[in-house]
Amino acid sequence: MAKTILTVDDSTSIRQMVAFTLKGAGYEVIEAVDGQDALEKANHHRVNLVLTDINMPRMDGLKLLELLRELNHYKTIPILMLTTESGDEMKAKGRAAGATGWLVKPFDPKRLLEVIAKVIN
Amino acid sequence: MVEIKDEQVASNFYFDKSFDCHAVKLLPGEYFVTDKDLLLVTVLGSCVAACIRDCYSGIGGMNHFMLPDGGEAGSPLNASARYGTYAMEILINQLLKLGARRSNLEAKVFGGGNVLDGLTVANVGQRNADFVLKFLQTERIRVVAQDLVDIFPRKVYFFPKSSKVMVKKLRNQHNTTISQRERDYRQRLYKVDAGGEVELFS
Structure with missing residues (x-):
């Protein structure tokens, strides 16, 4: 079964x-x-890996990282x-946040x- | 792999006597963003410059870049497209960091003149111009003014606070400074693999 990756970026060009x-x-x-948007989708899908940008409107990638690490499925x-x-x-902030x-x-x-x-395995 | 270090913040500040204001001059591969009442100036040959601003706050910026050769033509993943996307994204990210809102952004784009002689890739300027328009369309950033391609270099003056842009076509060049700067920049890009550094923490 194919693994699922959640990719997060406010740039359509990058997402494509x-x-x-x-x-x-x-x-x-x-x-x-x-x-x-990523947090909502992460709660509704079984994701094997998250690939996220940092500078984004509404919620940036570091905040997303922190919140995901608080969810059981996303701890590891x-x-x-x-x-x-x-x-x-x-980078140090990212590393500290997991x-x-x-x-x-x-x-x-x-x-x-x-x-x-x-890393996906 | 060669790490890209070509997108740099412009650092050439001066007082422009003609316009009686502080100004920043951008060279190929540079960008600059500001929320101050500054003049941003650049001279373009086959490179393009995107002048992007938040139409409500006046936070604005400019970049100056060209696409490197590389990869399969037409592939969405070729090195050229990846580098161009990066050059545009870094400008937009800096604008957002200063407080601009993505939904308020509008763009004016200039350059892409087919002015470099003797290059192996034809229509370098056209390719740069096509890229910047396609990128802005994909990102849904309105293009409110443009002066692209043609055969002349241009000097562009951008006042982000008011959104005013003045373009001077340089029909008579007294030296080869413009083309030489672009050739040097192009040489730097030629070596670029269009891949940034990677670090695994665990």
């Missing part, structure tokens, strides 16, 4: 590119436009940050799939 990459590798993809599943942010301070990994945009599709394959 990420979804195209993941679907091409055989994953089921659920898209969310911001943290709030991989949550990757895919962001333009590359500063150490921001991020599994940090990918700085622009993403390399091959590398993204390698990282996902490594």
Whole structure:
């Protein structure tokens, strides 16, 4: 059975590119436009991995990360940050909040799939 | 893999005597956002500049970029599209951080002149212009003014507070500074893999 990935980004262009990459590798993809939307979808779907942007309206990716880690199902599943942010301070915040990994945009599709394959199991 | 370090905040500040105001000059690969009454200036050959602002708050910014060659033409995942998307997203993210709202954003786009001679890829300017329009359409950001392609370099003056833009077409160039800067930038991009750094925490 295909694993399901929740991808969260307020940019339609990024969501399209990420979804195209993941679907091409055989994953089921659920898209969310911001943290709030992602939280609602995370509660209604069985997700195996979350891939989220940070800078988004309504709820940013770090807040989403914190709230997901409070939910039973999301305590241990991989949550990757895919962001333009590359500063150490921001990374430290992500790490402290329970991020599994940090990918700085622009993403390399091959590398993204390698990282996902490594952590999703 | 080469880490992209080309999208940089512009740091060339000066006082523009002609307009009697403080100004920032953007070079290829740079962007700048502000909520102050500043003038943003750039000179474009085949590069494009997106001037994006929140039409209510006046928070605005500009970038100056071109697409690198790379990957399969037409593929939504080619290096060119990924880099262009990144260049636009970093500008939009900085605007949102300053307090702009995504739904209030509007854009004016300039450049993409087919002015670089002797390049292996034809219609470099056209490609840049097509990309920026398609990106803004996908993101549902209204394009309220544009002056794209053609064969001349342009000097663009953007006043984010008022949204005013002035464009001067440079029909007579006295030196090769514009094309040389773009060639240098293009050379830097040529080496770019269009993939950022990756770090796993556990």
